[in-house]
Amino acid sequence: MKYDIRSIAYDKVTVAPSILAADFGTLDADVAKVTAAGADLLHLDVMDGHFVPNLTMGPPLLSSLRKACTLCFDTHLMVSHPLFYTPVFAKSGADHITFHVESDDDPAEVIAAIKAANCTVGMSIKPKTPASALLPYLKDLDLILVMSVEPGFGGQSFMADQMPKVAEIRQMIRESGRQIHLEIDGGIDRKTVYEAVRAGANMMVAGTSVFRAADGMAAAIDGLHAATAELAI
Ligand code: DX5
Ligand code: ZN
Numbered sequence: 231m232k233y234d235i236r237s238i239a240y241d242k243v244t245v246a247p248s249i250l251a252a253d254f255g256t257l258d259a260d261v262a263k264v265t266a267a268g269a270d271l272l273h274l275d276v277m278d279g280h281f282v283p284n285l286t287m288g289p290p291l292l293s294s295l296r297k298a299c300t301l302c303f304d305t306h307l308m309v310s311h312p313l314f315y316t317p318v319f320a321k322s323g324a325d326h327i328t329f330h331v332e333s334d335d336d337p338a339e340v341i342a343a344i345k346a347a348n349c350t351v352g353m354s355i356k357p358k359t360p361a362s363a364l365l366p367y368l369k370d371l372d373l374i375l376v377m378s379v380e381p382g383f384g385g386q387s388f389m390a391d392q393m394p395k396v397a398e399i400r401q402m403i404r405e406s407g408r409q410i411h412l413e414i415d416g417g418i419d420r421k422t423v424y425e426a427v428r429a430g431a432n433m434m435v436a437g438t439s440v441f442r443a444a445d446g447m448a449a450a451i452d453g454l455h456a457a458t459a460e461l462a463i
Pocket of ligand 2: 248273274275306415435
């Protein structure tokens with residue numbers, strides 16, 4: 231059974247904890263904890279050591295987590311060949327697949343492959359990629375992911391200079407008349423969330439600030455949800 235990202239609210243701030251910041255030695259327990267703490271979906275960062283200079287998780291990890299986790303698997307493919315990996319990750323439990331427009335494959339072909347795999351479609355752009363790169367594909371997207379760090383590692387500082395691009399994309403979404411989640415990824419915490427939300431993001435990826443919160447995951451997630459008051463959709 232697939233969990234549909236389109237059934238997740240568009241009119242409140244939602245939180246996708248990135249398990250990259252969890253303890254892989256106790257991953258099952260960490261995922262159970264973050265679910266109980268109020269996560270809206272689970273963000274899975276897949277890196278191939280080629281598109282980005284880091285290696286993270288593969289299909290067997292998703293399959294293992296899928297057995298116990300009931301959250302929507304928000305799979306972020308930071309790989310050079312999303313066309314090859316889409317069916318593999320869909321089979322392993324991905325519900326939603328986001329790929330990078332900067333990857334080596336033809337974006338239209340990747341979109342078709344994600345749909346054929348019965349997943350919802352996300353497209354991500356790196357900090358130096360303009361919003362206009364998304365335009366030809368807008369009609370097929372369920373989610374747009376703006377990177378607020380250079381992809382590759384957790385724990386980096388939030389790039390506030392990406393906020394005008396977030397605002398520009400929010401305007402593109404309004405003009406499209408479609409429901410598209412606008413997700414932001416990198417350096418999101420209880421402070422930076424307000425900049426992201428005021429610019430027009432509605433879905434927050436957060437690794438370090440959730441899994442390593444000094445006052446616990448529930449307080450961290452509550453702190454992100456609180457930004458709903460300033461949502462600019
Ligand atoms: C970076 C990843 C992020 C990262 C976020 O390439 O896509 O999802 O794990 O981590 P924090 O929240 O620690 O910046
Ligand atoms: Zn990510």
